[in-house]
Amino acid sequence: MNIHTYEKVWLIAALVLIVGFIATITYGSVALGITMVGDQEETIEPSELNDDERFGEPRVEQVGENEYEAYVIAQTFTFYPDPIEVPADSEVTFYVTSRDVIHSFSVAGTNINTMVIPGEVSKMTVEFDEPDEYGVVCNEYCGDFHHTMEGLLHVVPEDEFDMTELSVEADDEIELGDEATFDVAVENAALDDLETTVTLEIGNETFEETITVAGGETHETTFEVDSSELGEGDHDWTVTVDDYEESGTLTVVEDLEDEDETDDGDDEDGDDDSDGDTDGGEDDE
Amino acid sequence: MSEARDAYIDNFPAEAKVVRAAFYSSFFALALGGVFGIIQTLHRTDFYRFIDPADYYTVLTAHGVFLVISFTIFFLVGIFTWAITTSLDREVEDIRFTWAWYLLMAVGITLSGIAILAGFIDSIDMSASVLFTFYAPLQAHPLFYIGLVLFVVGTWLAGLDWFRSWWAWKAENPDERIPLPTFMVLTTTLMWYLATLGVAVAILFFLLPWSLGLIETVNPLLTRTLFWFFGHPVVYFWLMPAYMMWYIMLPKVSGGKLFSDPLARVVFVLFLILSVPTGIHHQYLDPGIAEGFKFIAMTNTMFLLLPSLLTAFTVVASMEHGARQRGGTGYVGWLKALPWRDPVFAGMALAGLMFAAAGFSGMINAGMNINYLVHNTFWVVGHFHLTVGTAVALTFMAVTYWFLPQVTGKALWSRSVALGQVVLWFVGMTFMSNAMHRGGLLGIPRRTAEPQYDGFEFEAAVGSVGELDAQVALGGVLLTLSLVLFFANVIGTALNGRSDALPANEYAETLSGPEDAPLVLDNLKLWTAIAVVLVIFAYTFPLLSIIDRGGLLGPDVNPFPVSLESVAFLTFAVEHLGTAALESAGNAVQTVVPGVIR
Amino acid sequence: MDQATEELTQSRDREPERKREIGHDEFDPIGTLVLIGLYFLILVALWFFMYFVEFLGNDPTVVGLVLTVVGLQ
Structure with missing residues (x-):
């Protein structure tokens, strides 16, 4: 077969090119560890x-x-x-x-x-x-x-990433004199234990508890707040764990059953107050 | 018949009719594909949207199937028939058989086309918006698969037709070398037989029975792998006729001779043996296929660059020969001596230039781990608009300006319009494909109606997404204009009167002829056997592993969209025919097997 | 290309103008070698650019497990 010298040169250059391409890809796989999606995983339905x-x-x-x-x-x-x-x-x-x-x-x-x-x-x-x-x-x-x-x-x-999840269950409305409960659940989906502080702020008061949540576990804490300390009216609250925050409003009323009437007569606020004080209490829970 | 004239239609009037019919079918598909092309270009880039985004995928399916199946393959069966009859200098063995395969292909693609286009009409309970790749569990109407089967069987019969011609010729000329054009047709046909086995198995054993409801599920990875068994070599089925034109027509229109006949044969042999065992390089990012198999596919694919790189040299050297015979001088100055005003030459040369660029993006696509960067991005779309969309399409359009007079006996309507057309295509595709490649590197996905997302934007280091969209849309408009010019010329030529001044039906002579080629190159059986062995080597283990992992029929997945009512009748018909066929096959086996055993 | 050539190419015998005949042994495709050498250099440069700048610069990339991780599969 009669192949021109120039074409022989090109044939060799072409082969060098091809081998060079394969070598580059191999370098990526072996030296840089680039791995292809493969058949490592079992099939699934x-x-x-x-x-x-x-x-x-x-x-x-x-x-x-x-x-x-x-x-x-x-x-x-x-x-x-x-x-x-x-x-x-x-x-x-x-x-x-x-x-x-x-x-x-x-x-x-x-x-x-x-x-x-x-x-x-x-x-x-x-x-x-x-x-x-x-x-x-x-x-x-x-x-x-x-x-x-x-x-x-x-x-x-x-430092902004964690696998913590905070959820709070709290009363919306209680009667003056009752205890307000805050059920705080802290989930730690990470591997390591999580040491942290749960803080509840309500009114002017602050409650704190230091907890340790094991890896993959959920820790539950309950705060109880005496409503008489807070006094009647709306009280904003915030539960904080690290960067997570849950907040809401707790309404303390004089008498839960009287709620509708209370709404009717704004003028008589003062009177209602004193009435409810003695009335309500334990009954309503 | 004019005595002075020596055109194809004068020597082979009956064959010229078939070739003409194949060309017109091809051009009709090109027109449809072009219309769908501009619709989706403007929709995707958000310059003009008038279709429902869901219909975009029907448009895309039509664009893909009509262009890469009907346009390319109808055209190539035309020029292959021309090549066989011209280079063997004999009529086809039986013109009725030739018409039969043409009609089978035409009926097949019409059925598939109906299934696709019905997707636009909601009241018709039929659709096939599954794109060119028809990946299960996406399911098309059975008519789509049936049409594809008939079309492919048509091409098989066409191949048989060409082989019959060669066998008959060989019987009369036992000591002669296979003429180069015939050699190219035969090797390409053998490659096609091997390649289409994959899609035939995928459709006949899995997708068609599944679409008819005869089997419940298919293994999506298996049918996908079988698709790519066919899906990569099919690109060589489009490309080989373009190569053939570059080898046997381009030297002639350049004013020279083919530099080397033996190397042309080597190139086609390499394509025969290496085209098929490479399909897994389309599945580098598929789960369920081991990295080792992917690496083997990459090695095969990379070595498949060799015949293309050799082609680049031989074709350019042939052009240079022409240029120097025309008085060209210097290291690069000879380029000026080439007949750039001839649309046949200019179109093919520009197509070849684009293919050089496509070669590069193809080398990237062939790379295994770099595939993470480009897989299924707009880059890939840019790549195949350079290959099938320019190297093949522009070559076909350019040679049409030579072939059309040959098969109609009429002069070309306008050479200047033709020249403008090929240049416009080149410019339009430069804008479009360059922007597609760059967009892909930003991660812009292919096959997406509205690649503008709510949650994030693609970030361009150079330029902007808006600029890329503008280039794609501009390119699309220029390409559409180019198509308009092309059809003006085709129609204008068809309406012309008979011309007495047509060039003779000839192809390029060679500088180094077949006498320099070792005889073994013409041993088609040997090369076919090697090709089969390589395919077995490359595919047996991946296929067995896929079946072993996921089962022959795969996991429990529902077809999507859920099956349609009109399928019921077809199911009945096919079941009936299938049972009959099985029974007769069973009977045949019963009679044959004992004979064999004895 | 001059007018004469244009007419010739349009004529019945569309053989392009041929000023001389160059045979097999007297033809050295030096121009082809120059062009294809240029193409070779472009390919090599672009390949390096694509692999080491575009691809490796497109972090993060899928890597194998550097450490052996317990409990896969």
């Missing part, structure tokens, strides 16, 4: 996601120091959870699956991008160094409203 340990409740979970796992469901035409919140300077492993058709989970402006195929779980481990806010899009056509399928991924500063 899309119709049974609700009963699945991981996908029953799509969420972010802490699995180690600075290590988190995010269980995400893509379905027509949303992602769960949304937004996904993870801390900066962490390593997050995403597990993404679909409830219905083929979607994608693609974080705009990053190399986080995977197909989401019903029956399969896409696993991607990613390191987040800096706080940022990203959009998540589905880039595989999934039906009529495909273009509305979007989500958010928040990488929050480490």
Whole structure:
């Protein structure tokens, strides 16, 4: 076969190019540790996601120091959870699956991008160094409203991130002289124990309690406040745990049963007061 | 027949009719595809929206299927038939058979087209807005799949037609080398047979029975993998005829000869053996396929660059030969001596230039881990608008200006309009595809009606999303204008009277001819066997693993949208036919098997 | 291209004007080598740009587990 010298030169250059491309990709895999979405995960039944340990409740979970796992469901035409919140300077492993058709989970402006195929779980481990806010899009056509399928991924500063959840149950209205109760539940979804202070402020008074919530546990505390100290009227209250705050208003009335009448006659406020004082008390609870 | 004239229609009047019919079918698809193209361009970029966003996906399906299935394949069966008859210098074996495969293809694509377009009409209980890739669990009306099957069977019969011609010719010329155009057609056809096995299995065993309600579920990863078994080599099915034009027509219109016949053969052999075992590179980001399989697919894909890079050299060298024969001089000065005012030359040369750029984005797409950056973004759309949308489409349009007179016997309506058309296409596609590539790097998704989101915006380091949208829309408008000029020329030519001054039906001679090519290159059986082995090597384990993991019929997933009423009748018909076919097959087996065992 | 060539290309025999015949042995495609060498350099430069700037600069990227994490699967 008769090949011109120049063409032989080009043939060799072309082979160098090809080998160079493969070498670059291999370098990315081996030296930089860039890993492809693969077949590491077992298959899953899309119709049974609700009963699945991981996908029953799509969420972010802490699995180690600075290590988190995010269980995400893509379905027509949303992602769960949304937004996904993870801390900066962490390593997050995403597990993404679909409830219905083929979607994608693609974080705009990053190399986080995977197909989401019903029956399969896409696993991607990613390191987040800096706080940022990203959009998540589905880039595989999934039906009529495909273009509305979007989500958010928040990488929050480490010191602003915790997996604490605060909920307060409190009375709206009590009778003067009764004890107002505040049931405070502090959930700690993180691995480590959480040592913190629960603070209740109401009127001019402040109550504090130092608690320790074990990793993955919920701690419940109850504050009882004597309403006679507060006096009649509306009292704003705030429960604070770290950066979390719950607030509301407690109304102390003279007599709960008389409430309607009280509303009728504003002028006689003073009289009602003194009446209720002796009346109400224990009966009303 | 004019004595002076030596055009294709004069030598092969019956075949010219079929080729003409194939061309007109192709152009009709191009017109439809173009209309849907401009609608979606303006909708997506938010310059003009008059359709419901949900209908965008029907528009997109129509745009994709009509352009990459009907436009390209009808055109290529036309030029392949031309290439076989011209280079073997013999009529087809049976013109009725030739018409039969053409009609089968036409009926098939019409059925699929009806299923797609019915998606616009709510009162018709039929739709196929599943895009060109028809990924399950998205489900189309059975008519869509049936139409595709008939179309593909039509192309198989076309291939058989070409092989019949070659077998007959070989019997009469046992010691001659296969003429280069025939060699190209045959290798491409063999590649196509191998490639379409994937889609045939996906449709016949899974998607069609599923759409008819005969099976409840399919394995989405399996049908998707079978699709890409076919989905990557299909791009070479579009590209090979364009390559053929660059090898056998471009040197001639440049005023030179093909630089090397042997290397052209090597290139087509490489495409035959390497095209199919690469499809998994479309699935780099699929869960359920091991990284090792992806790496093997990447290696095959990268080596598939070789025939294209060799083509670049041979084709440019052939052009240079022409330019120097025309008096061109210097290291790059010879480029000025090329016939840039000839639309056939200019169109093909510009298409080739665009393909050089497409080659680069293709190299990125071939890379495994870099796929995280570009997968399913607008980048990919930019890439294939350079490949199939320009390298192939513009080459086809350019050679149409040579072929149309050959198959109609009429002079081209206007060479200047033709020249303007090919230049306009080049300029329009430059704007559009450049902006698509850049948009993809920002993470803008493909296949999305309104890629403007509520919660966030795409951030451009250079320029802005608005600027990219403007470029895409401008490009789309220029491309549409270019199409208008193209059709003006096609219609103008068809309405012209008979011309006595047509060029002869010839293709390029060679500098280094087939006598320099080792005989083994013409051993099609050997290359086919190697291709089959490579496919088995690349696909057996991934497919077995997918079936082992997810089951043949996959998990419990509902079709989407839920099945339609009009399916019931079809189900009955197919079940009936299927049972009959199975029974006869069973009988056949009963009679044959004992014979074999004995 | 001059008027004569234009007419010639439009004529019945649309063979482009040929000033001389160059045979196989006297043709060295040096112009092709120059163009394709340029293409080679562009490809290499763009490849490096795309991989090391566009791709690796597009953090975060999917990485393997650097530490062995207990309790996967």
